[in-house]
Amino acid sequence: MDNSASPSIYPLEGGCACGFVRYRLETRPLIVHCCHCTSCQRETGTAFAINAVIESTLVTRLPSAPPSVPASSTQPAKPAGPPLSRPVQDSADLEIITTPSESGRGQRIVRCPACKVAVWSHYGSAGSRTRFIRVGTLDEAWKVLPDVHIYTQSRRGFLKLDGSIPAFDAFYPNMGDIWRKESMDRWEKVMKIEETE
Numbered sequence: 656m657d658n659s660a661s662p663s664i665y666p667l668e669g670g671c672a673c674g675f676v677r678y679r680l681e682t683r684p685l686i687v688h689c690c691h692c693t694s695c696q697r698e699t700g701t702a703f704a705i706n707a708v709i710e711s712t713l714v715t716r717l718p719s720a721p722p723s724v725p726a727s728s729t730q731p732a733k734p735a736g737p738p739l740s741r742p743v744q745d746s747a748d749l750e751i752i753t754t755p756s757e758s759g760r761g762q763r764i765v766r767c768p769a770c771k772v773a774v775w776s777h778y779g780s781a782g783s784r785t786r787f788i789r790v791g792t793l794d795e796a797w798k799v800l801p802d803v804h805i806y807t808q809s810r811r812g813f814l815k816l817d818g819s820i821p822a823f824d825a826f827y828p829n830m831g832d833i834w835r836k837e838s839m840d841r842w843e844k845v846m847k848i849e850e851t852e
Contacts, residue, residue: 668717669774669793671767672735676749676774677717680788684709685838687790689801689820691810694756698764698773702811705801706776706787710845714775714786728797749774762787782850803833 662683670677684707695704726732750766760779765786766772775786790799804810804822816822827833834842 664795664798667793667795667798669788669796670717670720671770671772671774671792672722673767673770673772674720674722675769676767676772677720678774678788679715679717680707680709680793681713681715682709684788684799685785685841686803686834687799687801688787689804690806691804691808691814692756692806693809694754695806696809696811698754702814705790705799707790707793707799708785708787710841711784711786714788725794725796732794781846784845784848784850803827 665683666679666681668677668679687705687707689703689705691703696702698704722735723732724735748768750768750771752764752766754762754764756762756778762779763777764773765775765777767774772792773789774792775788777783777785778787790796793799801820804816804820805826806824807816807822808824810816821827821833830842831839
């Protein structure tokens with residue numbers, strides 16, 4: 656598949672609402688999922704979650720920045736307020752919360768310790784070797800489209816899929832049918848790395 660945007664748009668930066676957590680995706684994600692499972696609906700408070708799956712080593716933590724309202728495809732980013740009381744960058748750990756998931760393997764959601772926005776998760780067998788970046792936390796989120804819709808069995812009825820992106824009732828049965836060859840090669844390499852968390 657090839658929907659997750661041209662490699663030329665990367666690196667892309669993003670972060671939480673208060674600006675304490677800032678990060679940069681150094682390259683194109685392995686794949687971008689649009690997940691319609693009921694767990695994602697509950698955890699995000701909306702109809703689905705869009706996650707860009709990328710190697711953790713290719714996500715760089717950036718210095719904190721002032722809070723801003725993210726840009727859209729038609730409006731630039733702008734300052735936001737009021738500023739929150741934030742911890743000192745070097746002394747604050749990101750908040751990690753373990754929650755159940757529809758796969759049954761659970762996920763660890765990583766949140767800003769100040770504003771509590773979820774910026775990424777660690778799922779299943781890949782653990783801390785990969786990050787599922789919440790695409791909505793990217794500064795230019797509209798540039799990153801999903802490669803696949805998953806868990807559409809619980810898709811909200813008002814959301815119509817037009818068939819332009821592959822869709823599966825649950826998780827797709829074969830990565831090779833959905834992932835780009837380059838992504839499959841990167842995945843194979845990352846899965847050889849010893850789990851650290």
